[in-house]
């Protein structure tokens with residue numbers, strides 16, 4: 265299969281420059297998907313360095329970043345911001361777009377053959393490189409992710425709904441697989457419970473009440489999932505509902521959670537909202553927040569709207585109510 269071969273995505277009705285960038289990213293994703301499938305035959309999971317935030321970089325993190333950067337040469341992208349690069353990097357002078365990317369999300373899953381992904385956000389470029397990215401997520405022209413799982417798929421929003429394209433391994437084309445709408449009811453939550461003791465009281469109270477199931481104020485049982493791959497978690501929640509939380513916690517360096525605003529939280533928030541869901545930092549919509557730094561972290565709560573709004577309501581509860589054992593917490597009894 266050659267890079268020039270048709271990538272599909274034929275019905276991408278949008279500004280031609282945005283469409284060109286998305287097709288370029290899809291072409292890189294097709295190639296990355298092929299390399300990821302080789303798994304242990306290549307040493308993708310080896311730690312090869314550290315990024316500006318002190319996160320370890322795996323070989324595949326850098327392979328993905330370099331592949332995207334190389335493919336964008338000559339594309340209508342003026343500024344390139346990546347999880348794997350300290351600063352914004354100039355690409356095509358005077359071009360109309362800015363691209364922020366998490367080239368490889370969920371890298372702790374590389375070695376264990378679990379789903380990983382690429383997350384991207386396309387914004388209008390401004391003359392100032394940083395100002396192009398430090399703005400409300402509502403100004404994104406497009407956002408998407410590629411999931412490399414049992415199937416490789418592209419989930420994309422251009423601001424009018426969220427849609428799925430699946431990579432057909434036989435033809436190498438991304439074929440349309442329909443619009444996505446988050447189910448409005450679900451009993452699943454996703455959070456890394458090993459951090460329980462570090463959470464603030466409202467988050468503990470919310471999870472306590474889920475864990476209490478039908479013996480607690482929610483009067484029903486819940487199920488839990490944690491893949492440790494934001495893309496995989498998003499794909500599951502967009503497909504069958506539920507809620508994801510990566511809150512701030514008391515560990516050093518986690519006072520704004522773990523996930524990065526510009527190239528993780530903002531694009532996921534746009535995809536989720538456009539699929540009929542909600543995304544907040546626990547209280548306020550992610551898409552209304554303005555990041556102050558390129559690699560800034562933001563607490564992230566997203567999924568089925570009624571659940572996301574319930575988490576915000578726990579943050580508004582009086583302290584005595586939040587601190588009460590679930591058995592005595594009365595406000596949310598149905």
Ligand SMILES: O=P(O)(O)OC[C@H]1O[C@](O)(COP(=O)(O)O)[C@@H](O)[C@@H]1O
Nearest residue numbers: 366368369370371372456492493494
């Ligand atoms: O290991 P933890 O603390 O549960 O964090 C898992 C989270 O970290 C991430 O892996 C961070 O993304 P990267 O792999 O791109 O650094 C998310 O995909 C995932 O939701």
Ligand SMILES: [Mg+2]
Nearest residue numbers: 366369370528
């Ligand atoms: Mg990530």
Ligand SMILES: [Mg+2]
Nearest residue numbers: 347366368369
């Ligand atoms: Mg990453």
